[in-house]
Amino acid sequence: MDDHCRDCRAGLDHCHGSLIHHAYQATECTEDGCPGAVLPHSFALDCEAVGCRCAQIFALAV
Structure with missing residues (x-):
């Protein structure tokens, strides 16, 4: 926990990671x-942004 985080100060369940x-x-x-989508996250992105190719593989399979 970080005392500079608004959600930490408020005692809210959340995650500092990116989903x-x-x-x-x-x-x-x-x-x-982290349990994943169960907790609120400040940042979320598509897997392609981090170099994952599962979307391309999924598109080829369809």
């Missing part, structure tokens, strides 16, 4: 031990 959305798989978080 990564995959094309057809479960989401994952950059923070170890």
Whole structure:
């Protein structure tokens, strides 16, 4: 926890990591031990932004 974070000061459940959305798989978080989409995240991005190719593989399979 970080005392500079507004959600931490308010005692809200949240994650400081970034949520990564995959094309057809479960989401994952950059923070170890995070349950994924269960907690609110400040940042979310598509997996292609981090070099994942699952969207391309999914498009070829369809």
